Amino acid sequence: MDHKSFKQVGVWIDHSKAHFVGYKNGKAELIETVDSPFESMKRYEGETDDKTRFTANPLHASNNEYRKNNISQNELNEYFKLMEGKLTNFEDILLFGPGTVKEQLRNKLRDNKSFGGKWLAVQPSDKLTDNQLLAFVRDFFDNATP
Template identity: 70%
Template sequence: MTMESTKFKKVGIWLDHSFAYFVGYADGKATLIEKLDSPHESMKRVEGEGNDTTWYTPNPEHASNNEHKKHNITQNELKEYFKILEGKIQSYEDVLLFGPGTAKEQLRNRLKDNKAFDKKWFAVENSDKLTDNQLLAYVREFFDKHSI
């Protein structure tokens, strides 16, 4: 947690399964605080490993025994990523989670189950990938519109 981020009570977090951008909001201004990389890699391949699927068999559902192991690794990496995000979110009062895909809902569901977040205000919005300037504008416009 940087000193910079402690002055913000409101934060917008753009996230997917690969990384998260923290954008602080105060006094009508949005400031990019940090980018957090996820320990999760979506396309992982062990050195020397072959393809996971067998293309030319009568059974198209056939998959290798690596699939179960990879699924567990992926789930553990995502849990670790969300745990890191949880720790960073604790110092904020109002939190906007936004981005493409399902990561924002997964994180929100996890936070809902954690009593430490009961008094915090959360919003979840869909958003495409955004440039840095678009990120700042999105967070600024959201909190300007939803003055709490």
């Protein structure tokens, strides 16, 4: 099936990647996998710990922690913009997966006016194999009425 022919999609998402599963006429098909630019534990060559140079006390943290948080937030926002671009062609969107990324993405999509008339659903899920992904999306859209 062509990627453009799907109007319903299930997206298994976590911080590292997202799997798009299209659904049409009772059949689910894996469309694509998108890798995230987000890295949670990033170390730079020559980097030491986050303490100041005058004390080993962890209460005296350097500004390095603020910079790292800022970089990771920018990477996460870049990931969400990429996901928004991929999801614009779909009418019914199911976001599922472990953690809180699915809720964060849902909130970003709700703030975007181009997703105002679209149906968004969020479901918790563990890590799944490809066949389990297909079955999860098929079962959800077979039983859901948007």
